Amino acid sequence: MSFKLAFIGFGRVGQSLAGLLNRKRNELKERYDLEPTVVGVSDIQLGSVMDPEGLDLPRLLQHARREGSLRGISAPEKGLSSLDTIRRSSADLVIEVTWSNLADAEPGLSHIRTALKKGCHVVTSNKGPIALKLRELQGLADGNGVQLGFEGTVLSGTPAIRLGREALLGGEILSIEGILNGTTNYILSEMERDVSYEEALEEAKRLGYAEADPTADVEAWDPTAKIVILANALMDCDLRIGDVEREGITGLSKDDLMKAIKQDRRVRLVARAVRTRDGVRASCKPEEIPLTSLLANIHGVTNAVVFGTDVQDEVALIGPGAGPQSAGYALLTDLIAIGRSMKR
Amino acid sequence: MSFKLAFIGFGRVGQSLAGLLNRKRNELKERYDLEPTVVGVSDIQLGSVMDPEGLDLPRLLQHARREGSLRGISAPEKGLSSLDTIRRSSADLVIEVTWSNLADAEPGLSHIRTALKKGCHVVTSNKGPIALKLRELQGLADGNGVQLGFEGTVLSGTPAIRLGREALLGGEILSIEGILNGTTNYILSEMERDVSYEEALEEAKRLGYAEADPTADVEAWDPTAKIVILANALMDCDLRIGDVEREGITGLSKDDLMKAIKQDRRVRLVARAVRTRDGVRASCKPEEIPLTSLLANIHGVTNAVVFGTDVQDEVALIGPGAGPQSAGYALLTDLIAIGRSMKR
Structure with missing residues (x-):
């Protein structure tokens, strides 16, 4: 054809x-x-x-x-x-x-x-x-x-939307959480290894992960837009970017991240959308999550999204979030x- | 309708x-x-x-x-x-x-x-x-x-087949690797924590993860059948169960598992299918894999499958592999x- x-x-x-x-x-x-x-x-x-x-x-x-x-x-x-x-x-x-x-x-x-x-x-x-x-x-x-x-x-x-729409047929998606921005995840992964925010950002630029003006990534605009897209596409809602509680990673120091590790936790920029009685609530901000959680084990520029549904335990999809x-x-x-x- | x-x-x-x-x-x-x-x-x-x-x-x-x-x-x-x-x-x-x-x-x-x-x-x-x-x-x-x-x-x-068939459209699946049996993964996860094989198996039975006759799981027949299904469904081949190099977990001791951990490795029952020049080769056997690999971070009864394609880096799907x-x-x-x- x-x-x-x-x-x-x-x-x-x-x-x-x-x-x-x-x-x-x-x-x-x-x-x-x-x-x-x-x-x-x-x-x-x-x-x-x-x-x-x-x-x-x-x-x-x-x-x-x-x-x-x-x-x-x-x-x-x-x-x-x-x-x-x-x-x-x-x-x-x-x-x-x-x-x-x-x-x-x-x-x-x-x-x-x-x-x-x-x-x-x-x-x-x-x-x-x-x-x-x-x-x-x-x-x-x-x-x-x-x-x-x-x-x-x-x-x-990495087919997150098609997974939600075409594979999880008949399931109601009640929550979405994810690491939706590879640049910030790379920077946070580096900072855990005693690298300063500034050095990690420079390295991210050198590797082509971060743009010359990194605002969209480090201020979490990019993953905020993505959680809005996922929620609106898969949870039958009509969120705006301004509805999302948003916080970037520029306020974090390597000490914050290394301190978390010592407590068996990791800091990750987590995007989240959850169905509540009043509709879908979304956030995108740094969270301290337990080392045993799936998202804490996502390193570097990899992306991950976890769907919670009404029919079974969570399903996670992990893969590259960028690359030509x-x-x-x-x-x-x-x-x-x-x-x-x-x-x- | x-x-x-x-x-x-x-x-x-x-x-x-x-x-x-x-x-x-x-x-x-x-x-x-x-x-x-x-x-x-x-x-x-x-x-x-x-x-x-x-x-x-x-x-x-x-x-x-x-x-x-x-x-x-x-x-x-x-x-x-x-x-x-x-x-x-x-x-x-x-x-x-x-x-x-x-x-x-x-x-x-x-x-x-x-x-x-x-x-x-x-x-x-x-x-x-x-x-x-x-x-x-x-x-x-x-x-x-x-x-x-x-x-x-x-x-x-957890929609592995639909992910491969309906979401990874136009991609050629070149490799599949996974933890396809929750019972054995639970037993191995326990053994890492200084529990003997026999005790772990008993606990798996008590929790309803293992059957009274656990042969299909612990001798790897179940995950072997599953890698055959995945390969035949997604890699356009016609493998038989007998074509798969198969080895169960009954020969492993908790010392083997704990020794691996000390070397930053974990033992997992990994099912694998890889396209080679001569067709698709498959195995399902205990492997020592680095702690940093995705499959090493799959614990308990959770299942995971990782698709390698010709179009981008690997895509992984993680979720429950059982439950009514x-x-x-x-x-x-x-x-x-x-x-x-x-x-x-």
């Missing part, structure tokens, strides 16, 4: 998905009867190309990686804005992978709204629009008979799930 | 599913548009009842639990054998939850074959038929346009998945 795609954003994550689509071309056809074709790419830095007959994926990747520009690619339409690319392309599915913004979720929010209203499926790893507007966007998708995939917004390619291949893979799982459902 | 079910076996696991179906009646209708009706039950101890108009679920449970017999229930047809119940019932789906047998998989194998050939979907938690004959049974299901659910054969209600509610829940997830697909 032919499956037309448009990339809105073609940076690290978009290229990662494009690389997987290229590498797994035969597998996608044989296992899932899917033959994806890229009919448009629009990236604010690389430029924009559109061809309803399909663009050459290896060439796109080559130009993006080697030349840092798509301008050398010949195509019937070039230079369209991202919104015009969505409006005028023949895509069945739009891949929204522009930068994340937790203030007003733009430009991703407008991209996703425009695509859904036009009757395009959307897959995204962009946290902003999903953390801020999931209910609206899901309503738009349902109303237009299309699907919205956002597995990559939490735990990257992992982010592209999350989008691929959504894309396959949507492609499969289109054939039915 | 009406959905007719027949229970073949109505012991602890079957009753657990029946209890969940009863308790979640409204939720199943509202969330999944499923209205399950039980049209037949056949159990070698409790007896057999069949009614195409539907049997009263609370009454079935009450008779099974309080009177240890279904003979007091009035129904149009009574006393049929399990095979005749399958042949003559109007069920859309057969729930096969008789006892497990890894030698010839009977009587479960005949039950499942008969149901699939008749065009009934099947869900089962019975390891024997799936460990011995998955390929044949899957072929029968495909050939008859029905589905075979067996989530409950490994990790009980958990076993019933595994069957419920299969039942919902099949019910949803019938509506499409």
Whole structure:
């Protein structure tokens, strides 16, 4: 089955998905009867190309990686804005992978709204629009008979949302707790080993785990957005980021962490959502947890999420929460799930 | 949507599913548009009842639990054998939850074959038929346009198979390793704390974790069957139980375990399947693993499985591997998945 795609954003994550689509071309056809074709790419830095007959994926990747520009690619339409690319392309599915913004979720929010209203499926790893507007966007998708995939917004390619939605069928999720940010977990893991916060942060930057401005991570905005997404997606609620009790890790010293260890405890930045009589309450803050608990044994950049349900003891999922291949893979799982459902 | 079910076996696991179906009646209708009706039950101890108009679920449970017999229930047809119940019932789906047998998989194998050939979907938690004959049974299901659910054969209600099949879409599973037997993991966890094998086994029996004859667990037959099921279901191979390098825990002393701890290692009964150039190689035997590894931090009756794929770092799933509610829940997830697909 032919499956037309448009990339809105073609940076690290978009290229990662494009690389997987290229590498797994035969597998996608044989296992899932899917033959994806890229009919448009629009990236604010690389430029924009559109061809309803399909663009050459290896060439796109080559130009993006080697030349840092798509301008050398010949195509019937070039230079369209991202919104015009969505409006005028023949895509069945739009891949929204522009930068994340937790203030007003733009430009991703407008991209996703425009695509859904036009009757395009959307897959995204962009946290902003999903953390801020999931209910609206899901309503738009349902109303237009299309699907919205956002597995990559939490735990990257580790399929936390699909585990909750597709695997824990018939179970009611009563609590979610997790380590949802690898950068801060790396810093805390280092600080336990007698490294200062500043040194650990520098090392995290050097390794590519932390950004130049680490605020989103160390002030817990990123994991706060993720617990909002998980709760809203899996616990049938409509939390806002401001509803979450949030505290970052900048107030912690290595002495705090080493003292905890001596008491058989570890400090972890724990994101939590719990169903109460009055709805779902969420927090994301440093907690001292017993060494024997699962989350205390999550080290470095690994992420973990633990689901409590009404049907059995807790189920935990552990895996990478970042990495370019992992982010592209999350989008691929959504894309396959949507492609499969289109054939039915 | 009406959905007719027949229970073949109505012991602890079957009753657990029946209890969940009863308790979640409204939720199943509202969330999944499923209205399950039980049209037949056949159990070698409790007896057999069949009614195409539907049997009263609370009454079935009450008779099974309080009177240890279904003979007091009035129904149009009574006393049929399990095979005749399958042949003559109007069920859309057969729930096969008789006892497990890894030698010839009977009587479960005949039950499942008969149901699939008749065009009934099947869900089962019975390891024997799936460990011995998955390929044949899957072929029968495909050939008859029905589905075979067996989530409950490994990790009980912790959805390992669905994680591999439905969540890790488009990823190729290259390795599976896990702690797939709670009884032996409990015994090993105790032995590390200076408890002898015999004492730990007795305690496991007292707590209901181990059976009177513990051979299937302590000689590793049970986790061996489970790694065969996982590998065959998720790695596209056709392993037999005899292909697995198997070793139980009866040769271990508490000194072995405590000596390992002193070297920052733990002994765990690890089941493993790895894709090699010549196919999939599997083992299930005690291994000394570093304290820092995920499996070394799985204690007591908890189970864990770690998937290695071609697309990202390892993904681990941890949760209960047993328990009556958990076993019933595994069957419920299969039942919902099949019910949803019938509506499409």
